[in-house]
Amino acid sequence: MITTIAAKELRAQFCAPMAWIILAVLELVLAWFFLNQIDAFLAVQTQLASYANPPGVTELIVAPLFGNAAMILLMAVPLLSMRLIAGERRAKTLTLLLGAPVSITEIVLGKFVGLMVFLILFIGLATLMSLSLYAGATLDLGLLASNVIGLVLLAASFAALGLFISSLTAHPIIAGIGSLGAFLGLWIVNLSAHEPDSWLHILSLLKHFESFNRGVIASADVAFFVLFTAAFLVLAVRRLDADRLQG
Numbered sequence: 274m275i276t277t278i279a280a281k282e283l284r285a286q287f288c289a290p291m292a293w294i295i296l297a298v299l300e301l302v303l304a305w306f307f308l309n310q311i312d313a314f315l316a317v318q319t320q321l322a323s324y325a326n327p328p329g330v331t332e333l334i335v336a337p338l339f340g341n342a343a344m345i346l347l348m349a350v351p352l353l354s355m356r357l358i359a360g361e362r363r364a365k366t367l368t369l370l371l372g373a374p375v376s377i378t379e380i381v382l383g384k385f386v387g388l389m390v391f392l393i394l395f396i397g398l399a400t401l402m403s404l405s406l407y408a409g410a411t412l413d414l415g416l417l418a419s420n421v422i423g424l425v426l427l428a429a430s431f432a433a434l435g436l437f438i439s440s441l442t443a444h445p446i447i448a449g450i451g452s453l454g455a456f457l458g459l460w461i462v463n464l465s466a467h468e469p470d471s472w473l474h475i476l477s478l479l480k481h482f483e484s485f486n487r488g489v490i491a492s493a494d495v496a497f498f499v500l501f502t503a504a505f506l507v508l509a510v511r512r513l514d515a516d517r518l519q520g
Contacts, residue, residue, distance in 0.1 A: 274375050278383025282357070283390055292353075292391065299349055299395055306341040307402050310334040331413035335403045339420035340486050342399050343479060346392065346428055347456045353391060354435025355449035357384045358513070362443040377513045381506055385436055392428040396421065416488040423485020426498035430478050431456065433505035440512040 286292040314333045361367040370380060400421055406412055434455055439448040462476050478501070481494040 274379045275383045275386060278375070278380060279387040279390065282384055282387025286353075286387070286391060295349060295352060296391075296395065299345055300398055302345060303338070303342060303399055304402070307334070307338050310337050329413060330406050330410040331403075331416045334406065335412070335417055336420060336486055336488075338399060338403060339424055342396070342424060343427055343482050343486075346395070346424070346431055347460070347479070348453070349395075350388075350392070350428070350431040350435050351449040351452035351456070354388060354432060354439055354452060355445040356439070357388065357436050358440040358509070359442050359445045359448040360439075363445065377510050380513065381436065381509045385432055385506060388432045388436070389429060392432060393425065396424050396428065399424075413488070419485045419488045419490050422490065423482050423494075426485075426495065426502075427478055427482045429502045430498050430505075433502040433509075437505040437509040437512070440509045 311334060314330060317333075358367070361370060400417070403412070403417055435448075435452040438451045438455060439445070442448050442451070456478075459477055460479055475497070478498075481497050484491050484494050
């Protein structure tokens with residue numbers, strides 16, 4: 274049933290022009306960053322040749338590309354997640370969905386998986402951009418894989434938080450603004466921490482992604498993303514369960 278709900282979400286997204294417009298804009302922005310990083314690398318390539326162990330295209334092009342992709346997702350996920358539950362509630366179809374022979378957990382996971390497939394498509398296109406560098410350079414596949422894994426975990430955290438906030442209201446615009454405010458709030462908390470070892474850094478999703486961006490897959494960062502995602506999915510389930518109990 275989860276796959277059925279996820280497929281329904283994907284059909285709803287791609288049958289409307291908004292999803293295609295968002296995906297096209299995201300890829301255009303990402304391509305612009307990608308080409309700028311290539312130009313910057315070519316500008317310093319002769320200087321790098323004099324170094325004993327110069328950084329390669331993966332460090333100077335791919336890693337910054339995925340860093341920019343993380344910021345793009347921070348802005349885009351609120352637009353993609355705001356209608357997941359709020360749209361159902363506004364269209365008066367949430368009651369029918371809650372009354373269907375399907376568990377609330379399956380409803381939440383189905384919508385989450387549907388959004389994640391869309392986000393993984395974006396990440397996949399970013400990965401293909403990076404792999405295109407194979408035509409004229411050597412890539413550090415370990416660093417590339419670390420960035421892909423980190424970005425998928427970050428996207429899952431964004432999606433879970435956006436889904437939960439969408440479950441709190443019947444107005445998609447309010448859900449979108451709330452999600453964006455929450456994402457930016459977590460990021461600002463990280464920026465406001467002046468000490469490198471400050472506990473405030475723990476709250477920043479982007480701070481945990483930085484380790485993956487450097488090629489370090491730390492178990493603590495993986496655990497944070499998994500627990501963060503699971504926590505907000507559980508909260509979304511409990512919110513919809515309260516709606517079902519109220520009839």
